[in-house]
Amino acid sequence: MSSPEPIPPPNDRRSSRASSAGMDTADGILPVGGPPNDPSPLQIRASNSLNSKNRRSTIAKQPPDLHLLEYVSQPDSNLVCLICHSPFDRPVQLFCGHFFCRECLDHAWCAQQEGRKTCPTCRSRVDPEKDVRPVPKIIETMLDELVVKCPNAKSGCGWVEQRVNVNDHVMLYCEYTLVECAQHDCRLHISQKEFHKGCLHYTVSCEDCHTSMMKKDLEDHQRTACANRSTNCLHCDASLLRLDLKTHIKDACGKVITPCQGTIVGCTFTAERAQTNLHEKSCPMATMAPHFRDQQARIERNEARLEPLTRKVGILEDGLSSITNMLYPANDSASTFPVTNPWIPTSPTPSPSNLVPTPTSASRPPRSHPYPKTHRSPFTNPSHPFDSQVHHLLTLHESLRDEVNRIANALTDLEGRTNMMVMNESQRTKDDMLHTNAAINGMRHQLHWLISATLQQRNSTRTAANAASGSTSGARQGGSAARQGPSAGFHAPLRRLSDSTRQDTKL
């Protein structure tokens, strides 16, 4: 009573938690599964699931307060906090060995003076910084395994499971959790289950008792609360809820006049439902009716399946014709379509000359194909010999493939022969070249011999001439001989005609 600030009433814990201990966010409540800031695996799975994508509801949910949970069985008294008398929620242990919920302890110490905090059980002095420890793991496990009911059990949720899962259940899965209304400017809440129905927060009047209420409460009212909710069936006098009257008349009432089930196959019997039921037991048409209905459904299914197939065939046929046009660009009319009819034996293995299928080839058997290429839409020609357009197409395809195969064979054959011919020819050319080379070599030798002979002859005549005129040119030669060494005397006279001579020699 003398506490410095007013203590918030215990039932308002959540708001006080937010203000007094800001770090204890909703994440801290996640009981197990990784660090508190990580989304739990369940959360990830749920956020990826189709269901949650469809929702897109703004969450007005708050994490469930574990103190307010209802436990299926009386929890062990050792797991109960002495302050809140509920099983521990995030318990801590004091150095004296006494356990409390973290939150309860904070509340209790709130009333005590700073520096004079005591253990609520044994009153021993406690230092809030040092003496508060985490509890043993086994305690947390035992707490996690306590079986609880869903906090929305009053609204109708029947979920009952271990306490560790309650947060995920309420925040992600429970259909009865309140969320903000789908209507943008509507501030009211609605259960997750009815979120997709749009805003139900408008006033309606119960047709039966003329009380006004919100639309979302109407069905509940008509089922349980409305003073005028029960009525009698007009036909059979059975007493039932007004809400169920329509379904009763449609499906169950024995006095309503209904036709026999066999109407679809021709039975004309019509009487009150009870009699119709009796009649149906003996009516052969009624017994056959389910069978017929099945057949009908199957036919419809098949027709539906046929449609895309037909479209596909059309596309294939288009493709085929364009291929044909590409292969025989000059003759794209249907009459020259080079398809061999598979039913007429073709000519014996085509010789290489007529292997390449030319559109004008006379060797091709006359095309007896009864089916013009342009004939594309199915079932317009009732007399065509094939089961269906597909069959025809397959035939065309097959014959085309034969054709291509034959062409390929002929090409290989031709290639082989050409290779052989080229090889023979080149062999002969090579031999010729060898002969020519040999002849050239012989001629070169002869030429060489001739040239050297001539040179020798010339040299000998020139030496003789030099010897004769040696005295006149002696002084000039002495200078150059001193410079050029002993061979200069021999080469100097050659220099004038050297170029031509030397080249000849090289040859």
Add this chain to the structure above:
Amino acid sequence: MAALPKRIIKETERLSKEPVPGISAVPHDDNLRYFDVTIDGPAQSPYEGTLLPPFGGVFKLELFLPDDYPMTPPKVRFLTKIYHPNIDRLGRICLDVLKSNWSPALQIRTILLSIQALLGAPNPDDPLANDVAQQWKEDQNQAIATAKEWTEKFAKA
């Protein structure tokens, strides 16, 4: 008034399911924080009832749980007149656990048991009713006789 905290509901349920012998506490229908309490005077004390009619020895109290209970102690007061050094004539009780020594780990049943124990062990050294304490110290026998007399006179079942 805000919704009743779960702890109060639980305590009330337990008080009616497993009552403490000699003590009863029943909440008012219109205010579940307000209890009508009766405590039997403990045996071998001046507040014990008689074995023969008119029996007696049943003391009525009122108990109120404030808004911030269990962080603050409940308010308890004797409605029956009692001659006791720690209880004044307005019925106020001098008991440490109701004041400075309150702990949120205590509860209604422990408080009522403490009060019952206080009846069995009066403490004239820490008095609330000074004249009674004086008397108790000076002439204990006379004081006990007066207490018995008051019990027979006022504490009727």
